[in-house]
Amino acid sequence: MGGAIMNFEQKKNVGFRYVLDKLSPKSGFGAKALRYVSPYSTKEKLNEELKNLDIFVDAIKSNPNAFDGINAILSHIKDIDGTFDRIGLDVSEVELFELKSYCSLCNALAREITAIFPTLCGIEILNLDKPFEILNLSNTSGFFLSDEHSQKLADIRKEKRFFAQKLSLSQGEEREKFRLLHLELSAREEEEEFRLRRQLSEQLLPFVKSMKHNARAVARIDLLIQKSILCCEENGIIPTIGSRFELEEAFNPHIASILKEKGKRFYGITLSLDGVTVITGANMGGKTVALKTVALNAYCAICGFPVFAKRATLPFLDFVEILSEDLQSSERGLSSFGGEVIKINELFAKAKKSKGLLLIDEFASGTNYEEGAKIFSALLQALKKTPSLSLLTTHFDGVCKDATARYQIIGLTAEAKSRLKNQSVVDKKNIAEYMNYGLIKTDKLSEIPKDAIDICLILGMSKEIISLL
Structure with a gap:
């Protein structure tokens, strides 16, 4: 056996440690x-x-x-x-x-x-x-x-x-x-x-x-x-090792168990990867869950483990690497963005040499919006030239035109927003219950849905502040 091995913190972060402990x-x-x-x-x-x-x-x-x-x-x-x-x-x-x-x-x-x-x-x-x-x-x-x-x-x-x-x-x-x-x-x-x-x-x-x-x-x-x-x-399946990367209703048993304890459900992740794929959505947590779910199932597959999905076909991958903000600051001791830049250089070099899977969560979100969007777009274009598959998440607008495909977190539907507005008491827990963290494939050029202001209104943010928006 060989290949790139996740360290302890990465295994814990994506849920592979939970799987091993079973x-x-x-x-x-x-x-x-x-x-x-x-x-x-x-x-x-x-x-x-x-x-x-x-x-x-x-x-x-x-x-x-x-x-x-x-x-x-x-x-x-x-x-x-x-x-x-x-x-x-x-x-x-x-x-x-x-x-x-x-x-x-x-x-x-x-x-x-x-x-x-x-x-x-x-x-x-x-x-x-x-x-x-x-x-x-x-x-x-x-x-x-x-x-x-x-x-x-x-x-x-x-x-x-x-x-x-x-x-x-x-x-x-x-x-x-x-x-x-x-x-x-x-x-x-x-x-x-x-x-x-x-x-x-x-x-x-x-x-x-x-x-x-x-x-x-x-x-x-x-x-x-x-x-x-x-x-x-854990309702797993044996993955097929083929030429494409496709997951249908994939789930993360670690995250699913946490949600179950809170009386909540896990929304299955369905997507296919080719070249560079981007998941967009507001900062509501769903993108990171999707990223970790894909990372876990891909790593399980290349380690000869069952995967957690209704159906799973994956190519043979030389490595699975994840870059997320919650890992970088603790591992590098640098600022969030500084740690990301150093790690991106390592991952990009690896992506050019062999075919693996890169999963990058909200890259450049720690810098200003204009520069962050430009840096994100440049990374996307560079990764597209490598033999590796890449899955990136972002809340930046207008950065997906060069992506191979784009998925959107479903988020709050119009019906959910209407129901929330009619409730007398609304808190973070209420909103989480109405959030749909599933994915839908969407047009690469369409704008990211703006849920943030709706959330402010639903939670009753001061009218003095709202009036200035």
Whole structure:
């Protein structure tokens, strides 16, 4: 995997952190893999993962308990990457036990997976019977260096037991003699055990590659199960990786959950992207929600996750980058506009080199209107020449003529405004309930609807102020 990875604040900001927190991997390797989720580096690998995810989703939809047996095995698999790296050197008996247990669990998992999913793409759990046999000389469920491992060890232990008995029955000088002999035998026993552990460790060396391969397979299976559960619980779908970028009724589960707690609904986002697309509307919050919804779903898709929409087709993207005012000031420690300019240079350079998705929220809104509109328009024209897709939001008028397409936040309809004006008490909460944050495709040259003055009137702004407008 590779590609541009969102940092923690970006993931949190768009809702990807919320999505990750919904996953509960059962294995140690799965938990580690979750911390390093990143975009896939090739279209082939991404399609492979999404095809597997589709298989897992079908399985859980057919049988909610489909993964019980697999999860039971996964829950016993620890992260022993450190032990793998020490194979060939000195490993402890505890580590040898963990390796034996790991080999046994991998073999059990392979049987379970083959029985349920015979057609998985690119995931194979290799047979670890041979390393298991090396560690199972005593034929017990645990692991210890038994007398079967070495005749020398057996002889030392036999002699040690003999002198231990003599020691318990002797006194005085004779007792001291037996104590020293017992200590010497203990040292010889420890030396022989070290030699045997080293020998077993060296015998396991040819199987390290297979063990590490299986660790990656375990992590993938673990995360596929968790992603399929997420898909079903959050009404997600498997995206299609094609040539166009189209989302139908996309939503952001994090924002939707917050709205649901407040008794409000999330308006699905429907749009297609080609070249540079602009979302316009007054400063009522809807544009940013739309931007974050597109960012989340695009990033989920390139990371091999389900997306949250009625339908989703996306091209393979090398990166997804978002620039929003609430991120820049905290990350850069600069003024809002200063931070934006520095970040825009970085994003523009990346957009020219490969095909990704840039999402830019209200660029240049922190400067004066006339200059801001000119700078925004120049950025739009420059981005249009790159191979990347761009989605920008703005409340500037007259800056969309060079855009590939323009969408408008629906906002307050005439009916909603009429209802609000007839209410005796109107506050911010009332207005939010009547706002429609959905998108409609509109003419690039039309003016941005002016809701701000209507809002002032509805909220009862002083007539002395209104009269001066």
